[in-house]
Amino acid sequence: MSTVSNGRYTFAVAKDASKLVIKAAVAKMFSVTVTSVATSTIKGKKKRFGAKRQEVAIADWKKAIVTVKKGDRIALFEPETEEKKKK
Numbered sequence: 145m146s147t148v149s150n151g152r153y154t155f156a157v158a159k160d161a162s163k164l165v166i167k168a169a170v171a172k173m174f175s176v177t178v179t180s181v182a183t184s185t186i187k188g189k190k191k192r193f194g195a196k197r198q199e200v201a202i203a204d205w206k207k208a209i210v211t212v213k214k215g216d217r218i219a220l221f222e223p224e225t226e227e228k229k230k231k
Contacts, residue, residue: 153218157208159185166208174220177213 157166163181171178188202212218 151212151214151216153210153212153221155208155210157183157206159204159206161206161208163208166210170210170212174218176216176218178210179213180211182209182211183207 153170155166155170161169161183163183166183167178167181170176170181183206185204185206188204190199190201192198193200
């Protein structure tokens with residue numbers, strides 16, 4: 145999961161992951177220099193599903209917003225350009 149804006153990428157991470165662990169993992173996986181990591185825990189909600197409208201609890205999850213060094217990019221999340229589509 146990711147949105148790109150000014151070198152910032154959003155990831156869903158393990159609930160027990162620390163900022164240092166996230167920073168090291170992103171740097172190693174994507175070969176970029178991570179400048180900062182912001183995390184937040186998203187509380188789960190209750191939703192109704194099925195014909196009987198039974199209430200189901202959606203689990204809590206943690207997201208990390210990772211900022212990379214200016215000029216670094218994670219190609220996996222960059223939009224495709226016309227040149228790439230033609231190949």
